[in-house]
Amino acid sequence: MEQAEVRQKVLDIIEDVALDEDLSNLDDSVALRDQLDLDSMDFLDIVMELKKRHKIEVPQEDYPQLATMDSCVTYLTPKFNQ
Amino acid sequence: MPIPNIPVERSFDPQDTQYDAIVIGAGMSGMAAAIRLGMFDKKVLLLEKHIISGGLNSYYSRSKIPFDVGLHALTNFAQKKERRRPLTKLLKQLRIPYEEFKLTEQFKSQIHFPEVKLGFTNDIDYFIQEIENHFPHEKDNFLKLLEDIKGFNEVALDNPYQSAKEKLAQFIRDPLLQEMILCPLLIYGSAWEMDMDYSQFVIMFKSIYLEGFGRPEGGVRTIIQALINKMKEANVEVCYRNGVSEIIVDNNQVKGVITSRGQTITAPLILSSAGLPETLGLIPTETKTSTSPTPKTGKMSFTEAIYITKKKPQLYGNDQTIVFYNNSEKYNYRCPDQFIDPQSAVLCFPNNFKYQNNHQGPFADDFDQGVLRITMMANYDKWNEAKSIGREFYLSEKEKVNQKSLELLSRHLPHFDPSEITFKDIFTPTTVERYTGHFGGCVYGSPDKTRDGSTAYKGLVICGTDQGFLGIIGSMLSGISMANLYGLMGQQ
Numbered sequence: 150m151e152q153a154e155v156r157q158k159v160l161d162i163i164e165d166v167a168l169d170e171d172l173s174n175l176d177d178s179v180a181l182r183d184q185l186d187l188d189s190m191d192f193l194d195i196v197m198e199l200k201k202r203h204k205i206e207v208p209q210e211d212y213p214q215l216a217t218m219d220s221c222v223t224y225l226t227p228k229f230n231q
Numbered sequence: 232m233p234i235p236n237i238p239v240e241r242s243f244d245p246q247d248t249q250y251d252a253i254v255i256g257a258g259m260s261g262m263a264a265a266i267r268l269g270m271f272d273k274k275v276l277l278l279e280k281h282i283i284s285g286g287l288n289s290y291y292s293r294s295k296i297p298f299d300v301g302l303h304a305l306t307n308f309a310q311k312k313e314r315r316r317p318l319t320k321l322l323k324q325l326r327i328p329y330e331e332f333k334l335t336e337q338f339k340s341q342i343h344f345p346e347v348k349l350g351f352t353n354d355i356d357y358f359i360q361e362i363e364n365h366f367p368h369e370k371d372n373f374l375k376l377l378e379d380i381k382g383f384n385e386v387a388l389d390n391p392y393q394s395a396k397e398k399l400a401q402f403i404r405d406p407l408l409q410e411m412i413l414c415p416l417l418i419y420g421s422a423w424e425m426d427m428d429y430s431q432f433v434i435m436f437k438s439i440y441l442e443g444f445g446r447p448e449g450g451v452r453t454i455i456q457a458l459i460n461k462m463k464e465a466n467v468e469v470c471y472r473n474g475v476s477e478i479i480v481d482n483n484q485v486k487g488v489i490t491s492r493g494q495t496i497t498a499p500l501i502l503s504s505a506g507l508p509e510t511l512g513l514i515p516t517e518t519k520t521s522t523s524p525t526p527k528t529g530k531m532s533f534t535e536a537i538y539i540t541k542k543k544p545q546l547y548g549n550d551q552t553i554v555f556y557n558n559s560e561k562y563n564y565r566c567p568d569q570f571i572d573p574q575s576a577v578l579c580f581p582n583n584f585k586y587q588n589n590h591q592g593p594f595a596d597d598f599d600q601g602v603l604r605i606t607m608m609a610n611y612d613k614w615n616e617a618k619s620i621g622r623e624f625y626l627s628e629k630e631k632v633n634q635k636s637l638e639l640l641s642r643h644l645p646h647f648d649p650s651e652i653t654f655k656d657i658f659t660p661t662t663v664e665r666y667t668g669h670f671g672g673c674v675y676g677s678p679d680k681t682r683d684g685s686t687a688y689k690g691l692v693i694c695g696t697d698q699g700f701l702g703i704i705g706s707m708l709s710g711i712s713m714a715n716l717y718g719l720m721g722q723q
């Protein structure tokens with residue numbers, strides 16, 4: 150799976166988790182937390198959705214890898230391709 | 232506008248005998264917890280002993296008029312997309328669109344003491360102004376208190392108990408203002424008499440003075456229906472009229488439950504919203520391993536008189552949403568010696584919200600008529616005793632509540648005409664106990680809270696009131712947090 154596709158999958162999840170947020174101006178290199186109203190509860194949801202939709206497990210110690218969209222894509226692409 | 236009815240559910244017996252999690256109680260916290268677990272494919276069974284959902288904030292009809300049990304106002308009002316608000320968090324976690332709760336804001340409310348009346352709205356600046364008007368020397372102190380409150384992490388699960396009164400006195404000098412600030416916060420959420428835990432104080436302060444009051448159009452049914460829809464979507468299995476009569480514990484580990492309809496259901500995780508002493512009471516003594524003392528039963532219970540009147544409260548001369556009335560300089564928040572304490576009360580006028588949707592006319596709101604609700608502190612033991620003495624005696628005591636409530640209404644509604652009451656209903660602490668199973672008819676749970684939800688038994692978790700978050704919004708957040716912590720993050 151290409152990185153662009155992985156990005157879209159993550160975006161789909163964030164769209165559902167952060168129901169009322171506008172995602173069109175997302176800066177991929179800036180922490181998601183600083184751009185969107187996301188707290189630890191919401192990051193839990195992103196992790197849970199990755200598992201539910203794509204059977205991808207993110208262990209708790211790897212949560213920091215999900216900080217920005219760029220880091221999400223870098224971290225998740227190999228997992229999507231496993 | 233007719234209030235939509237919630238269809239009665241008729242499933243009583245669970246379809247299976249083995250689940251990932253059992254949730255006890257279909258109140259606000261239990262439903263929210265069940266949704267979270269179900270959303271992520273846990274196999275969840277929700278057992279409720281009553282015939283409908285809602286718990287302490289349920290609904291009923293008399294003479295075809297729809298009533299809400301609790302709902303005066305929803306605390307923690309937030310505008311759509313307002314960040315970091317409990318309401319916003321909760322809607323996000325349950326994936327419920329903001330519009331679905333159909334929230335309308337209050338007009339204004341009042342803390343009504345003999346010498347001073349302080350008004351507040353959903354805008355804290357209004358309250359600051361009121362304080363400046365009546366207590367000019369306290370304004371700066373109040374601003375400092377606000378700073379402390381804003382910086383305090385009230386939801387940390389390990390905050391130690393600290394007296395709110397002592398803490399408040401470090402900022403506010405005037406004892407009258409201390410009492411007035413505390414009054415709404417105590418009666419809208421303290422399990423402790425005369426004082427409360429500072430964390431709880433901060434939770435209540437933010438939810439009432441900083442965020443404020445709203446009301447779902449259609450009343451509590453609107454929220455319950457949204458939760459029921461979500462439970463369906465999340466494949467939560469709900470059984471009504473099937474309570475838990477025993478929690479099976481083996482070697483300190485929870486194994487499952489026996490239901491009141493006699494089935495044994497197993498699950499490694501049980502989230503209970505029945506209350507801490509109530510839940511521990513479901514474990515048979517012989518399997519109890521914990522030697523810690525039984526948590527205390529909360530003492531705070533209430534009577535409530537609800538009147539339907541031909542005219543709306545504004546026409547009787549009152550446009551307040553909620554009046555926190557107290558007849559002396561000191562606010563005695565405690566279980567009274569007598570049946571009720573008529574020296575203080577909460578008067579709630581649900582017509583007085585800024586209704587927007589689907590209503591026409593000058594006083595357009597949910598109701599065709601006026602609705603007046605009066606809540607007073609009450610002594611459960613007295614009411615329980617009255618019940619055992621006999622129906623007639625119980626009814627005569629209820630009549631006294633009626634008389635006191637009418638007196639109060641006449642005082643607060645200058646043009647009130649009691650002959651225009653078309654219907655009245657009064658409930659007492661024994662009513663609360665009967666419908667929610669809370670020992671002593673207590674509304675704010677036990678003063679012994681388990682802030683992290685844990686019990687001495689592995690897999691047995693408390694959510695809702697006795698985990699420490701209460702009110703409609705608080706208890707839902709509690710259910711969500713406990714489901715996240717113990718069901719999804721796989722702790723314990």
Ligand SMILES: Cc1cc2nc3c(=O)[nH]c(=O)nc-3n(C[C@H](O)[C@H](O)[C@H](O)COP(=O)(O)OP(=O)(O)OC[C@H]3O[C@@H](n4cnc5c(N)ncnc54)[C@H](O)[C@@H]3O)c2cc1C
Binds near residue numbers: 260281674
């Ligand atoms: C008169 C009144 C007015 C109120 N006004 C407001 C208000 O204006 N605003 C506000 O925010 N909050 C208000 N509240 C408080 C609010 O209703 C509660 O804090 C909240 O609903 C608590 O929810 P909960 O899930 O913790 O507990 P509960 O609602 O008590 O839920 C517990 C559920 O468990 C069920 N149960 C108990 N034992 C068993 C068992 N053994 N097996 C199966 N099921 C069981 C009960 O039937 C109940 O449905 C009011 C409460 C009352 C009584």
